[in-house]
Amino acid sequence: MSYTVAGDWGTSNLRLYRIEDGAVVDRAAGPGIGDLGDQTPEQVLRGALARWRATSEPRAIHLCGMVGSRNGWIEIPYVDCPADPAIWAAGSARAMVDRIPVTIGAGLACTRGSGAPDVMRGEETQIFGAMALVPGLAAGRHLIALPGTHSKWATVEDGRVTGFQTFVTGELFALLRRHSTLTRAAADDGAPEDDAIGFDAGLDRISEGGHLLGALFETRAAQLRTGASGRWALGFLSGLVIGAEIAEILPAATGTITLIGDPALADRYNRALAARGLGATVHTGEACALAGLALLETP
Amino acid sequence: MSYTVAGDWGTSNLRLYRIEDGAVVDRAAGPGIGDLGDQTPEQVLRGALARWRATSEPRAIHLCGMVGSRNGWIEIPYVDCPADPAIWAAGSARAMVDRIPVTIGAGLACTRGSGAPDVMRGEETQIFGAMALVPGLAAGRHLIALPGTHSKWATVEDGRVTGFQTFVTGELFALLRRHSTLTRAAADDGAPEDDAIGFDAGLDRISEGGHLLGALFETRAAQLRTGASGRWALGFLSGLVIGAEIAEILPAATGTITLIGDPALADRYNRALAARGLGATVHTGEACALAGLALLETP
Numbered sequence: 001m002s003y004t005v006a007g008d009w010g011t012s013n014l015r016l017y018r019i020e021d022g023a024v025v026d027r028a029a030g031p032g033i034g035d036l037g038d039q040t041p042e043q044v045l046r047g048a049l050a051r052w053r054a055t056s057e058p059r060a061i062h063l064c065g066m067v068g069s070r071n072g073w074i075e076i077p078y079v080d081c082p083a084d085p086a087i088w089a090a091g092s093a094r095a096m097v098d099r100i101p102v103t104i105g106a107g108l109a110c111t112r113g114s115g116a117p118d119v120m121r122g123e124e125t126q127i128f129g130a131m132a133l134v135p136g137l138a139a140g141r142h143l144i145a146l147p148g149t150h151s152k153w154a155t156v157e158d159g160r161v162t163g164f165q166t167f168v169t170g171e172l173f174a175l176l177r178r179h180s181t182l183t184r185a186a187a188d189d190g191a192p193e194d195d196a197i198g199f200d201a202g203l204d205r206i207s208e209g210g211h212l213l214g215a216l217f218e219t220r221a222a223q224l225r226t227g228a229s230g231r232w233a234l235g236f237l238s239g240l241v242i243g244a245e246i247a248e249i250l251p252a253a254t255g256t257i258t259l260i261g262d263p264a265l266a267d268r269y270n271r272a273l274a275a276r277g278l279g280a281t282v283h284t285g286e287a288c289a290l291a292g293l294a295l296l297e298t299p
Numbered sequence: 300m301s302y303t304v305a306g307d308w309g310t311s312n313l314r315l316y317r318i319e320d321g322a323v324v325d326r327a328a329g330p331g332i333g334d335l336g337d338q339t340p341e342q343v344l345r346g347a348l349a350r351w352r353a354t355s356e357p358r359a360i361h362l363c364g365m366v367g368s369r370n371g372w373i374e375i376p377y378v379d380c381p382a383d384p385a386i387w388a389a390g391s392a393r394a395m396v397d398r399i400p401v402t403i404g405a406g407l408a409c410t411r412g413s414g415a416p417d418v419m420r421g422e423e424t425q426i427f428g429a430m431a432l433v434p435g436l437a438a439g440r441h442l443i444a445l446p447g448t449h450s451k452w453a454t455v456e457d458g459r460v461t462g463f464q465t466f467v468t469g470e471l472f473a474l475l476r477r478h479s480t481l482t483r484a485a486a487d488d489g490a491p492e493d494d495a496i497g498f499d500a501g502l503d504r505i506s507e508g509g510h511l512l513g514a515l516f517e518t519r520a521a522q523l524r525t526g527a528s529g530r531w532a533l534g535f536l537s538g539l540v541i542g543a544e545i546a547e548i549l550p551a552a553t554g555t556i557t558l559i560g561d562p563a564l565a566d567r568y569n570r571a572l573a574a575r576g577l578g579a580t581v582h583t584g585e586a587c588a589l590a591g592l593a594l595l596e597t598p
Contacts, residue, residue: 119520209509244512
């Protein structure tokens with residue numbers, strides 16, 4: 001049966017989907033752009049597609065993510081905001097693998113009012129995908145959040161991405177957990193529920209203003225002074241950084257927020273948003289990525 | 300000639316001073332409490348003192364810092380704030396090395412109005428030392444800042460330390476520089492002055508509210524988008540974290556601030572304070588530590 005391939009190729013993972021009649025019928029995986037070793041992207045892609053191609057060739061391949069970066073396959077210029085789906089799709093690049101056409105989606109760039117530049121590569125596909133999936137996002141002003149290693153908060157106005165901001169929340173949490181003096185990397189003392197209790201305590205500790213630097217050391221001081229457990233400390237640290245991210249976005253937050261991400265992380269963000277009186281609807285990253293990659297199909 | 304020994308024994312270094320008639324006449328060094336290996340603190344101290352003791356024995360030894368922590372020589376309970384120099388000195392612990400009396404100063408603990416606990420070990424000696432050195436600090440309300448890996452900001456009111464707050468500014472900068480995706484560890488491209496230009500840009504970028512999480516990614520985006528150099532990026536990162544620390548302390552800052560630290564770091568803090576319309580007087584950590592250790596002498 002005729003099929004196309006959609007793929008999300010980030011720094012850490014290559015995730016491929018076999019699409020027949022608009023539905024995912026099979027999946028395949030491979031190394032991320034950061035883990036290619038001495039193979040070229042074409043070689044890695046051929047390896048990951050071999051099983052499907054043994055029967056028949058795909059009509060087309062649509063990719064997004066770091067595959068379009070300087071260290072990827074082709075460096076594709078960022079598309080500047082404001083950008084709607086058509087402008088974004090027009091910024092895609094084309095390649096060929098064994099005569100199969102490959103389309104690689106562009107990243108987005110913006111410059112905030114302060115003059116600060118920002119970029120994304122991969123998340124824009126999920127954002128445009130969400131706009132395609134959720135009719136309510138087509139008109140008016142909306143915030144779309146993609147929590148993660150580098151959380152992205154995009155503003156969508158009347159069907160265009162008008163700007164966005166990156167928060168290094170997940171990366172900061174991982175660095176502090178693994179390398180800092182605030183927690184011990186292997187600390188798993190304490191009761192299982194300590195993590196959630198610590199998380200809520202961390203949310204509570206972040207002031208309306210979102211001050212983080214002067215709040216972090218309590219992670220350690222509480223272990224020294226009030227007998228807090230290692231599990232509590234990790235939960236507290238998570239509550240601090242997510243709470244600070246929400247506090248920083250708060251001035252821009254109006255109406256309902258769309259969260260795109262895995263359910264466990266989305267649940268944490270929902271708790272942090274609720275603590276500020278905000279609500280969110282949640283969509284999975286995979287559904288949004290596939291809907292976004294479908295926009296790259298040329299008729 | 301009769302002498303005493305003053306010592307600052309932190310996690311990374313043991314710094315010993317030979318004091319005769321109130322003046323430093325010689326110095327010695329040894330490993331920090333975190334680097335004792337399989338030696339006991341007494342063994343390390345004997346080794347570091349051997350040259351001086353070859354001629355004559357010190358009358359007494361006065362130490363401060365992590366030597367008084369759980370992983371040090373004797374775990375000394377924290378003295379709670381508010382604390383004046385006499386209350387603090389009374390919380391010291393005594394030990395003996397070969398019949399030489401050793402006094403180890405206590406750390407301080409406080410609980411802020413929010414309920415957040417905080418602790419210090421070593422910096423209190425410099426704070427009490429500054430209060431002894433600077434007559435103006437004896438009355439009224441003052442802020443004393445000790446920038447560093449863990450910056451401490453202490454409030455002194457009428458001769459007592461009434462509270463303090465720890466900012467993990469230096470540790471965060473080191474983690475982000477070494478381990479994050481924001482800068483490349485070995486990046487030293489760019490002109491020498493890029494570091495100072497980046498630092499000022501980082502200060503500028505921190506809003507009055509002190510938002511840090513959403514500002515950090517510009518370190519990388521600027522390298523991707525505006526050709527910023529690696530040196531600029533490190534300076535920018537330094538400006539962001541120091542600027543955020545100052546923005547967070549701003550609501551508590553009134554009058555002149557006393558900075559205790561090495562001149563290069565104090566200069567950065569002075570620039571960051573000046574950007575907010577604040578001034579500071581600077582004292583070296585060594586002078587303050589020695590003045591504080593002198594307070595532990597019993598007549």
